[in-house]
Amino acid sequence: MEQYQYITSESVTEGHPDKLCDQVADAILDEYLKSDPQSHVAIEVMVSSGMLVIAGEIRSRAKADFDKIARGVIRDIGYVEHNRGFDADTCRIIANVHEQSPDISRGVVKETAGGKKIGGAGDQGIMYGYADGETPGMMPLPIQTAHRLAMQITCVRKVGHADFLYPDGKTQVTFCYDEKGNPRYIRSIVVSAQHSQRISYDLLSSFIKKTVIDPVVDRKWLRDETKIHINPTGRFVIGGPAADTGLTGRKIMVDSYGTVGRHGGGAFSGKDPTKIDRSGAYMARYVAKNIVGAKLASKCEVSLAYVIGSSEPEAVEINTFGTGTIPDTEIRQYVNDVFSFSVEDIIETLQLRKPQYLKTAAYGHFGREDQGFAWEKTDKVWLLKQLASQ
Numbered sequence: 001m002e003q004y005q006y007i008t009s010e011s012v013t014e015g016h017p018d019k020l021c022d023q024v025a026d027a028i029l030d031e032y033l034k035s036d037p038q039s040h041v042a043i044e045v046m047v048s049s050g051m052l053v054i055a056g057e058i059r060s061r062a063k064a065d066f067d068k069i070a071r072g073v074i075r076d077i078g079y080v081e082h083n084r085g086f087d088a089d090t091c092r093i094i095a096n097v098h099e100q101s102p103d104i105s106r107g108v109v110k111e112t113a114g115g116k117k118i119g120g121a122g123d124q125g126i127m128y129g130y131a132d133g134e135t136p137g138m139m140p141l142p143i144q145t146a147h148r149l150a151m152q153i154t155c156v157r158k159v160g161h162a163d164f165l166y167p168d169g170k171t172q173v174t175f176c177y178d179e180k181g182n183p184r185y186i187r188s189i190v191v192s193a194q195h196s197q198r199i200s201y202d203l204l205s206s207f208i209k210k211t212v213i214d215p216v217v218d219r220k221w222l223r224d225e226t227k228i229h230i231n232p233t234g235r236f237v238i239g240g241p242a243a244d245t246g247l248t249g250r251k252i253m254v255d256s257y258g259t260v261g262r263h264g265g266g267a268f269s270g271k272d273p274t275k276i277d278r279s280g281a282y283m284a285r286y287v288a289k290n291i292v293g294a295k296l297a298s299k300c301e302v303s304l305a306y307v308i309g310s311s312e313p314e315a316v317e318i319n320t321f322g323t324g325t326i327p328d329t330e331i332r333q334y335v336n337d338v339f340s341f342s343v344e345d346i347i348e349t350l351q352l353r354k355p356q357y358l359k360t361a362a363y364g365h366f367g368r369e370d371q372g373f374a375w376e377k378t379d380k381v382w383l384l385k386q387l388a389s390q
Helices: 017-035 066-077 102-108 141-158 201-216 276-293 328-338 343-349 381-389
Strands: 005-012 040-048 051-059 092-099 109-111 117-119 125-132 165-177 183-195 227-230 299-306 315-319
Touching: 005 141, 017 040, 017 051, 017 066, 051 066, 066 092, 125 276, 141 165, 141 183, 141 201, 183 201, 201 227, 276 299, 276 328, 276 343, 276 381, 315 328, 328 381
Parallel strands: 051 092, 183 227
Antiparallel strands: 005 165, 040 051, 109 117, 125 299, 165 183, 299 315
16 A cells, blocks of 8 residues: 655745745845945844834944835835735834844954954854755755745736735645655645735636646646645635734745755844854755755755854754765765855855845745855765765
């Protein structure tokens, strides 16, 4: 009897309240990094009906207009209609931002006996990175499909000018895997899209099927028993911040690998690269992707552990889930030979001091090779292959 496993992942559109907060936080970070790449930024955002709150701590030579940045992000997302509970022009914006604690600063920047300044981790924590061979971008198929569906909703709304669609939305995909860990078919698809009350459910459902699901989902994954749920409650008129409170860092599994691979618990958005829960996760992804790209394994999870103020990790671990062509201990040795895990080297290797973070804040931080993120490069594949072949 065949054994099956179901793996489910979700994504959300850029208009989801939590993702709106992530985008505002990362837009503020980008603004500081434009003028001062050494900026230390930790921003949290909350949004609710008619209100957005910005809080956190910053140490920088640069200045930023929080009100202007936030309203620009809200407007770009598409919250522009008045009298719907939340829009870029009329929402109240409150900022409570202060200077970074000198205790944290002392840990992040240390001076050696020779007067050289070195960077330390801005916090303790465990970071995970993951890659597998299911997709060309080395991402798990469920989360990649969920992201593509969410992106397609937004594309249809903005580029296709479907003005009866509003910014909020969610997707979810369940794949069936066989006993060997291979994807077999899609068991279910869920697409929830906020919409105008003037469009009927039947028309909306048909439209979403034809313009969102059909262009994204390869028919080879569909079966007669595949369930497709479009706006399962039948109505999604009230959405966004007018319906739900949003916070930065509440979609950490959407940001990473879905339900595949572990997560250390630290959110990404609003944090400069000295915050190791962001930069460490990017580095772990970079390493895992190069291991899979070198065909040393078909699945790989990399974990890094840091202590606040320490420039080097306490531990580097490799787990290939039994798919490695050589023992995990050997892969770990090659990884330590090829990659440097000091905080400053991670920042330099992955070009993390340049403004780029707003692009990460919706539709996932990983697998998006078209965005030019350095942590998606596979430039160490050749070296890992050479070391493994000796």
